[in-house]
Amino acid sequence: MPSFVALPEVATVKRREFRSTLPALLFLALFFVVPVIALLLRSVLEPQPGLQNYVELLGSSTYLKVFFNTFMVSAVVTIVSLTIGFPVAWTLAIMPSRWAAIVFAILLLSMWTNLLARTYAWMVLLQRTGLINKMLMGMGLIDKPLALVNNLTGVTIGMTYIMLPFIILPLYGTIRKIDPAILQAAALCGANRWQALTRVLLPLTVPGMAAGALMVFVMSLGYFVTPALLGGTSNMMLAELIAQFVQSLVNWGMGGAAALVLLVVTLALYAVQLRIVGNESEGGR
Amino acid sequence: MLLNFERLGWLKYVLLGITLLTALFLLLPIIFIAALSFGSSQWLIFPPPGWTLKWYSDLLADPRWLSSAWTSFRIAAIVTVLSVLLGxxxxxxxxxGRFLFRKTLRALFLTPMILPVVVLAVALYAFFLKIGLNGTMTGFVISHLVLALPFSILSISNALERFDKSIEDAAVLCGASPLEAKIRVTLPAISHGIFSAAIFSFLTSWDEVVVAIFMSSPTLQTLPVKVWATLRQDLTPVVAAASTLLILLTVILMALFALVRKGLKS
Structure with missing residues (x-):
């Protein structure tokens, strides 16, 4: 934006503006960049220099199972959130705004409620004598209580609950941006509902879905609290493994190696997401 | 027409049904916890056999809950002030500024938002063990500031981008010093950005649990760490009471946020 008046010494003012980012830069360098790099370095330096930590991490079936659990839970959570999230975002985008405001308030309330409070609620709801099991038994769907908690089922339910708003809100934005006239045109050209949905509406929302799904997937990969409380000790996820290496086993080499794997996957997927979002905003109106 | 609510036909009811069920799913645990916190069953039976305030009095009678809440509040308050100023x-x-690498720098400032928190927690834990900040107030404030700062920078720079700098320049032309113009013209104009930065920073620190688990010591615990430690032992209804108070705080902050935004629009 051009300035209204040309102030003198514009160049110096702008250089001075750079200086004002220095305190934050210094702070993050010291308490963010240095500690993270130091942790990653320990994975190739401890107990002795070499790649033995990575060989052990990627070679043992115990750790491979943790990777498998992490990817499976994240994938299922992403797919379920997307399946529920798409119709909800669609409805929100077109329903009368007074009703939509109520749904938005619920979405925000659930997002802003303390994570531990929400996880605690699911621990109670899903336990053997909990409300969900009681309701299912009352309806005659099951004879004895299902094991819904202390396993990956519990983790998946709890995480889907947390991730749903993160997929509904961006998808809502994507659908709002679609011009209804495009769908009118599809109808005029003879498309029926099903064709309009699969050939027009869904393809137009694909960039938003991909961006939202990647974000949820990446967030799920590194989640710690919910898997630790709703999952069992035999079904660990990656973030718990990192914490365990450091806290109970005091094995910094392995902890650093697991952290590097998580970090690399996260940053790579995040780069893909940035590209999708970037392309969408360039291609959009 | 798929994007016209009135002309959806039967599909309208399908979509409304799914949305209603999802809204209930999102609301269910929150209402459930609030109801249980007043229930008299030690084993969290629902519907509860009777109603009681016992769990709230247990909560308030235990000095460890109160002191951890006070610790959380002090940390969050300091983090909020520092995060807004630095942001x-x-x-x-x-x-x-129009300098080289401006975009790279902006990306760097936002990285703590996308980095898995557990990695930051473990990295800072190792670092603070070396320099003796583990289990200290300073350690808590520094680590929460790393997490809160991106939100603060994001909300304030968004507000600043929408502010027309020529208004500030006009104030300077009219005789205000550059600093005076910033404080008396620009700051009030971007106050909604500053306000959201403060709320986000406060909540980031107040609700944060992963880093806090690593930072805490037996003598210095935040409220989420206290909840976490209690939950790992048993599912006592006292946690339901604590959770309900936390939910109440969320509702108050949300209402405050909505009010300020409404006030700014009119």
Missing amino acids: LVTSFGLVR
Whole structure:
């Protein structure tokens, strides 16, 4: 934006503006960049220099199972959130705004409620004598209580609950941006509902879905609290493994190696997401 | 027409049904916890056999709950002030400056948002063990500031980008010093950004649990760490009471946030 008046010494003012980012830069360098790099370095330096930590991490079936659990839970959570999230975002985008405001308030309330409070609620709801099991038994769907908690089922339910708003809100934005006239045109050209949905509406929302799904997937990969409380000790996820290496086993080499794997996957997927979002905003109106 | 609510036909009811069920799914645990916190069953039976305030009096009678809440509040308050101040100074540089690597720098400032928290927690834990900050107030404040700062920079620089700098220049032309113009003209104009930065920073610190688990010591615990430690032992209804108070705080902050935004629009 051009300035209204040309102030003198514009160049110096702008250089001075750079200086004002220095305190934050210094702070993050010291308490963010240095500690993270130091942790990653320990994975190739401890107990002795070499790649033995990575060989052990990627070679043992115990750790491979943790990777498998992490990817499976994240994938299922992403797919379920997307399946529920798409119709909800669609409805929100077109329903009368007074009703939509109520749904938005619920979405925000659930997002802003303390994570531990929400996880605690699911621990109670899903336990053997909990409300969900009681309701299912009352309806005659099951004879004895299902094991819904202390396993990956519990983790998946709890995480889907947390991730749903993160997929509904961006998808809502994507659908709002679609011009209804495009769908009118599809109808005029003879498309029926099903064709309009699969050939027009869904393809137009694909960039938003991909961006939202990647974000949820990446967030799920590194989640710690919910898997630790709703999952069992035999079904660990990656973030718990990192914490365990450091806290109970005091094995910094392995902890650093697991952290590097998580970090690399996260940053790579995040780069893909940035590209999708970037392309969408360039291609959009 | 798929994007016209009135002309959806039967599909309208399908979509409304799914949305209603999802809204209930999102609301269910929150209402459930609030109801249980007043229930008299030690084993969290629902519907509860009777109603009681016992869990709230247990909560308030235990000095460890109160002291951890006070610790959380002090940390969150300091983090909020530092995060807003640092976010303000940094945003001016990021938005107004025209230097090389500005975009890279902005990306760097936002990285703590996308980095898995557990990695940061473990990294800072190792670092603080070396320099003796583990289990201290300073350690808590520093680590929560790393997490809160991106939100602060994001909200303030968004507000600053929408503010027309020529208004500030006009104030300078009318005789205000550059600093005076910033404080008396620009700051009030971007106050909604500053306000959201403060709320987000406060909540980031107040609700944060992963880093806090690693930072805490037996003598210094935040409220989420206390909840976490209690939950690992048993599912006592006292946690339901604590959770309900936390939910109440969320509702109050949300209402405050909505009010301020409404007030700014009119």
